[in-house]
Amino acid sequence: xxxxxxxxxxxxxxxxxxxxxxxxxxxxxxxxxxxxxxxxxxxxxxxxxxxxxxxxxxxxxxxxxxxxxxxxxxxxxxxxxxxxxxxxxxxxxxxxxxxxxxxxxxxxxxxxxxxxxxxxxxxxxxxxxxxxxxxxxxxxxxxxxxxxxxxxxxxxxxxxxxxxxxxxxxxxxxxxxxxxxxxxxxxxxxxxxxxxxxxxxxxxxxxxxxxxxxxxxxxxxxxxxxxxxxxxxxxxxxxxxxxxxxxxxxxxxxxxxxxxxxxxxxxxxxxxxxxxxxxxxxxxxxxxxxxxxxxxxxxxxxxxxxxxxxxxxxxxxxxxxxxxxxxxxxxxxxxxxxxxxxxx
Amino acid sequence: xxxxxxxxxxxxxxxxxxxxxxxxxxxxxxxxxxxxxxxxxxxxxxxxxxxxxxxxxxxxxxxxxxxxxxxxxxxxxxxxxxxxxxxxxxxxxxxxxxxxxxxxxxxxxxxxxxxxxxxxxxxxxxxxxxxxxxxxxxxxxxxxxxxxxxxxxxxxxxxxxxxxxxxxxxxxx
Numbered sequence: 001x002x003x004x005x006x007x008x009x010x011x012x013x014x015x016x017x018x019x020x021x022x023x024x025x026x027x028x029x030x031x032x033x034x035x036x037x038x039x040x041x042x043x044x045x046x047x048x049x050x051x052x053x054x055x056x057x058x059x060x061x062x063x064x065x066x067x068x069x070x071x072x073x074x075x076x077x078x079x080x081x082x083x084x085x086x087x088x089x090x091x092x093x094x095x096x097x098x099x100x101x102x103x104x105x106x107x108x109x110x111x112x113x114x115x116x117x118x119x120x121x122x123x124x125x126x127x128x129x130x131x132x133x134x135x136x137x138x139x140x141x142x143x144x145x146x147x148x149x150x151x152x153x154x155x156x157x158x159x160x161x162x163x164x165x166x167x168x169x170x171x172x173x174x175x176x177x178x179x180x181x182x183x184x185x186x187x188x189x190x191x192x193x194x195x196x197x198x199x200x201x202x203x204x205x206x207x208x209x210x211x212x213x214x215x216x217x218x219x220x221x222x223x224x225x226x227x228x229x230x231x232x233x234x235x236x237x238x239x240x241x242x243x244x245x246x247x248x249x250x251x252x253x254x255x256x257x258x259x260x261x262x263x264x265x266x267x268x269x270x271x272x273x274x275x276x277x278x279x280x281x282x283x284x285x286x287x288x289x290x291x292x293x294x295x296x297x298x299x300x301x302x303x304x305x306x307x308x309x310x311x312x313x314x315x316x317x318x319x320x321x322x323x324x325x326x327x328x329x330x331x332x333x334x335x336x337x338x339x340x341x342x343x344x
Numbered sequence: 345x346x347x348x349x350x351x352x353x354x355x356x357x358x359x360x361x362x363x364x365x366x367x368x369x370x371x372x373x374x375x376x377x378x379x380x381x382x383x384x385x386x387x388x389x390x391x392x393x394x395x396x397x398x399x400x401x402x403x404x405x406x407x408x409x410x411x412x413x414x415x416x417x418x419x420x421x422x423x424x425x426x427x428x429x430x431x432x433x434x435x436x437x438x439x440x441x442x443x444x445x446x447x448x449x450x451x452x453x454x455x456x457x458x459x460x461x462x463x464x465x466x467x468x469x470x471x472x473x474x475x476x477x478x479x480x481x482x483x484x485x486x487x488x489x490x491x492x493x494x495x496x497x498x499x500x501x502x503x504x505x506x507x508x509x510x511x512x513x514x515x516x517x
Contacts, residue, residue: 029429090466091431099398099424099432099465102391102472136468 019147020046022117026145028091031057034082037072049145051089056081089140096121096143106236108137118148118217118224148217150225154180154319155187157338161324162280162308163201168192168254170305170327173282174291175312180319180340181282182214182258184312186225188280189215189256193228204278207252208233209242215258240264247275254278266296273305287311288330304328313337352517356509363505367498372448374494376412377487380453381480383409383417384460388476391469398432398465399424412447416457419443436461456482 020043024032027049035049038059048060056067056078066074067081075081096113097104107113112122125140162171171188175181195203210216210233216223218235227233232250234242239257243265246252255272260281272279283297288309292298300306307327313320321338325331386405390396396404399421406417420439423430437458444454456479463475 025427025429027429028431032429094431094466095427095429097397097465100395100401101466102469103395103397105395105468108468138467 019117019119019149022115023049023119023145023147026092026095026115026119026121028088028095031082031084031088031092034068034070034072035059038068039072039074042066042074046147048147050143051084051092051145052142053084053086053089055084057084089143092143093123093140105136109134110236111137114213114217114219114224116219116224118150118219120146120148120213120217122146148225151183152187152190152226154184154340155191157340158184158188158310158321158324159191159196159201160199161333162188162310163199164307166201168204168278169307170278171280171308171310172297172301172306173280173310173312174285174288175282176286176314177284178318179312179314181312184310184319184340185256185258185280185282186215186227189231190226190228192254192256192280193230203228203230204253205251206231206254206256207243207246207250209237209239209246209255209257210235211237211239211242212258215256240268243268243272247272247277252277254280256280258282259284261294261297263296266300269300269305279305286313288325308333348517352513355513355516356506359509359512360502360506363501363503363508366505367501369448370490370494370497370501373450373453374487374490376410376447376449377453377483377490379410379413380449380457381483381487383413384476384480384483388473388480391472391476395469415446416440416443432465433461436464450486453483453486456486 020035024035027035031049031051034057038046042059042061046059046061048058048065050058050060050065058065058081059068059074060066066076067078069075069080070082093101096115101108104113108123111124112120114120122144123137123140124142125137127137128135162169173181173185189206189208192204193206195201206228208215208227208231210218213236215225216227216233216235217225218233221235223231223233223235232246232252234245237245239260240262243255243257246255255277256279258281260269260283269279283291283294285291285294288301288311291301301309304327309325309327309330311322311325313322315322315337316339319340321334321340323337324333326333383405386408387401390401390404402417402421402424406414406421408414409417416439420436423435423439424432440454440457440461444457449457459482460476460479464472467475
């Protein structure tokens with residue numbers, strides 16, 4: 001018995017270290033050694049590793065940034081911190097791109113690479129552009145390695161509100177930046193896709209158009225974050241085209257996208273509604289009134305396509321659900337804002 | 345008398361075999377260089393058309409190439425997949441040193457192979473293609489030289505072996 005308990009314990013520790021292991025594997029040997037020796041308590045909350053040419057190595061976590069000494073100790077002053085050189089960045093990029101810069105040209109144009117595990121690495125350097133726009137990037141000067149820790153359960157409290165008589169309702173999430181909009185959408189997608197036996201909800205086929213690779217954090221087309229068992233994902237696909245492709249090809253019951261707002265989007269939305277497909281999407285804003293000024297999304301909201309409108313804020317903490325409006329007469333369905341702790 | 349005669353024949357056979365072996369190094373170098381050209385061509389095509397990441401690409405090329413050349417690619421991809429944090433350039437020149445010596449390639453050919461590792465994987469497709477073409481051009485030049493050397497030397501060493509055998513046999517008689 002004791003051994004079994006021990007095994008479970010050991011496994012748990014291992015799992016919590018997986019995100020960092022994946023990140024460590026993509027660092028150049030010198031930096032890898034240093035990051036490995038960071039204090040364990042800090043490592044668990046580590047969010048960013050920043051490398052800039054000729055500047056000290058920095059790590060960010062627990063709302064604070066530190067410099068790092070050669071033995072992995074955290075420093076507040078940069079005097080003794082490790083200085084990053086060009087070779088560190090170039091070598092790290094070799095591992096990030098799996099020794100193949102030529103294979104990540106598209107990603108370089110967008111300025112970031114997503115590696116296995118969904119960790120996103122932002123890259124800066126010299127941009128080569130021509131008349132058609134950005135061609136590629138070279139002479140890399142900085143890396144920002146953002147560690148992704150999947151947080152499940154953000155949508156738990158919302159799910160009962162976005163179904164009516166067992167049927168999913170068109171939903172719009174309104175939120176200012178950095179309020180957990182994408183995390184919430186991802187968790188809702190997973191819930192719709194998997195279904196919920198306790199609430200008697202059947203799993204639905206969900207088509208996701210992930211224009212900025214934020215929902216699935218795909219690495220070579222394969223989603224690294226769990227989006228549910230009945231989810232089909234188009235990675236880095238323009239929203240309108242992607243929605244049409246999904247409608248034609250994958251027969252989804254629900255289509256999910258992030259940040260809708262272009263003219264072409266409304267055509268795709270109409271097409272989806274005609275085909276009897278439900279929608280869930282997000283938009284930047286603070287309130288419903290904010291949206292009336294925006295052309296496409298304002299018209300859609302006025303035509304009462306969305307039956308539920310969720311408003312997020314970071315008033316108390318990130319991910320607070322301010323209100324859930326009913327789409328017909330904009331009645332608030334919750335009495336007081338819900339604190340949604342899981343959202344990161 | 346008979347023993348002397350047999351002994352002489354043995355010497356002649358051995359010497360001509362030695363000449364043959366020496367001549368063979370030229371033949372096999374030519375063959376290997378032409379195979380290397382084919383492998384490099386495959387490398388270029390794969391990079392242009394499928395942008396396969398290097399570890400997988402090296403395995404593919406290694407399997408499709410002739411064993412002597414393919415072995416270098418396969419060994420390299422095995423090491424890359426271990427993710428030990430070695431840079432490509434460093435790892436590649438080590439592999440070429442250790443595996444390349446087992447092939448019949450000359451030092452100047454191995455030097456070219458090492459040069460391939462300097463830039464492989466570190467630039468965009470256009471520059472990769474330029475880089476591989478440059479190496480191919482150099483390999484091709486070595487190949488031409490190898491053919492000339494082969495034509496010149498194979499016959500020479502074979503005959504030299506035979507004649508040396510006769511010479512020794514006559515002196516000992």
